[in-house]
Amino acid sequence: MAVYVQRQLDRQPERTYVIEGDADGYWKLAQSLIHGEPYSIYTPPRRVLRMPGFPFFLAGAMSVVGEDHFRVRLILALSGAVACFVVYLLGKELVNETIGLIAAALTAVSPVMAGFSVLFLSETLFAVTMLISLWVLVKLSKVQFRVEDQFQGRLWSVLAGISLAVAFYVRPSWLLMLPLVVFILILSAKEHRTAALTRGLLIIVGFTVMLVPWVYRNYQVTGHFVPTTLWAGPSLYDGLNPRATGDSDMTFFDQENVLNSMSEYEMNQHYTKRAVEYARQHPGHVFELMGAKLVRYWKPWPNATQFKSFWVMAAVSVLFIPVVFFAGYGAWVSRDQYLLLLITVGPIVYFSLIHLIFVSSLRYRLPAEYSLYILSAVGFYQMCFSSRQGKELNPE
Template sequence: MPESKRPKYLLILILLISALIRCGLAVYVQRQLDQQPERTYVIEGDADGYWRLAQTIVHGEEYSIYTPPRRVLRMPGFPLVLAGAMSVAGEDHFRVRLFLALTGVVACYLVYLLGKELTNETTGLIAAGLTAVSPVMAGFSVLFLSETVFAVTMLFSLWVLVKLGNVKWGDHDRLQGCLWSALAGVSLAAAFYVRPGWLLTLPIIVALMIWRAKGQRARALERAAILILGFTVMLVPWVYRNYQVTGHFVLTSLWSGPSLYDGLNPQATGDSDMTFFDRDRVMLKMSEYEMNRYYTQQAVEYARQHPGHVIQLMGAKLLRYWKPWPNASQFRSWWMMAAVSVVFLPVLLLAGYGIWISRQQGLLLLITLGPILYFSLIHMVFVSSLRYRLPAEYSLYILSAIGVTALVGDRLNKEKIKS
């Protein structure tokens, strides 16, 4: 086989393996749930909410669920993806799972593209191969949860940012820089529509763009302005719609307050326990906007009065975030814990080696290591678990692939010397 064609066939093989694993898991998960009539979803609360919101989109109804109506409960990104799948495959759980399995394959392909753009094709292929066989990535691909779709949008936005970072500052590159800047803004907004926690990356990226300009400050400001404009234009429909239904400016959703209180309250452990919401029933006497503000104030006040517990919680959340095995009780069987740990621990060690090798490459470390550290900090405030780490593991696998490449290369070099 010609050398030039080999990577192409390897990539196709990796994507086929990825698809087979995920489709097989879709069959397995659906069969397991069909045998338990009392259960509809693997993770009930969030999955049911996303599914019902997607149904409102498909049926042309108001984007809201529950009574009293929750009109700004979730960002619309993932429900829109589910609605698209329902429009094609119908409101059938198994067929929609198969559609979501394909988003996992897309995520593997984007890992390849990002790894190739940051380093070389070999690294991209290895990183894609690692993501293809990851049991957690494959498993979450077929659940009605936003993690994999967010990973897809996040990886695409990171790839666009790398392409933008590689555009030179010359006059003849100005149009290209502007176009990539606009696409960067749009792609960041697309990821934000799935996971609102991605919002804080916007000011970080803008600040880094200007800082890295080195004598091209005016051109960097131009690109930053276009990026912000692209992001803002994408957000206008959501913000306008929220103002129409609430009478207030709402950039994200009206679930951030309860989510914050979930992580900062007298009974908080770092795990999610939303029973307080049903117990308090504040929606019976407050609007959705007032409820969100109320829980935000409660969380901030508790943190101010109990700094010791907050620090203790931060440590517990950090441990939950980085724990090699799942935290949720339904995933605590010995074989699940072993399967996840056996994959994650070597990947993490290889990523550490990759970090050491790439320690002089700021952009590469920012793109590959930045997301997992970013969400680690966010979930030291909110509740934490492996689930919130998962999307950021995709780009981390590129560092693992760099570690694999270096180890294999060193071994081959030693064998050549011996021979």
């Protein structure tokens, strides 16, 4: 796939990237890190435009293979292979090795996952870090609330906070998982609420310690507390404005050019307020947009015009539709296994809800599909093998 993508771009001298805007920004930020320049792009400088996780990863690849697009794509392809392996680990931990292998095989043959893995976009790296954080949370959930297991429980709690933060450094929308995880942990503990509260606090501590360098750096360059980025406001307005359709159209940002008269922080606040005000005044349009965004998120084929060839749409749909079907069956046969459902269905529902507000597309669903494939593997096994063998597939 790396060879194919690079050859296609080499035949089009006017194009450098498959998805220009975001990819170019990530590449330039990585170059600034490699050359020891300030972490910013554009004029006026945008210092808190992107989380640093993916640019740091790109910079690491550049430091090994140089600033060559094709060679860096090969490193990115390796991250896609790692994603398949982590799906295997998570499936094995949630159910057993058979399910882990089936789920990994499904991800390995997914044309969308293979394609995105070699683009200069954060989706695949985020999937890897998200899956690792989910694996750590599953390991934590299996540690009993016994005195002899206190150290192990506290260690996994800190690691859970750290792993959540690592994923957050790649995709800031993962931030809301922190309070959700702590809430679910305490709620499910029942008679061990005090011990669960301790673990929840340690998760928060692990996450916070990891977050300190980014927050401190942002305060140094903006004079404000900024835990994520200063692109959330324009992104929110992109999804909630008079011309919004559910698709991304950032032309308003260049046309209005508010950065000529505002700081980056003020610009972010400005667009956030405008988006919230528009939503208050036009609730009907907001609900209409939510429906459009929901359709865009769950559509089996790509929304972008450049990918709307018959063969691309068929290649994407021919795997995703059966995956959803098997996932539905897997959810039914596993309806009493709450941890499995939470880990496999939770992420894709989580991002679906977030993108009812922001713009939506297949691209934002993709990282969450990795864990859903585990549930698809359960459904596939139960439908195709367990009935023949006369036994159910139970967790080891």
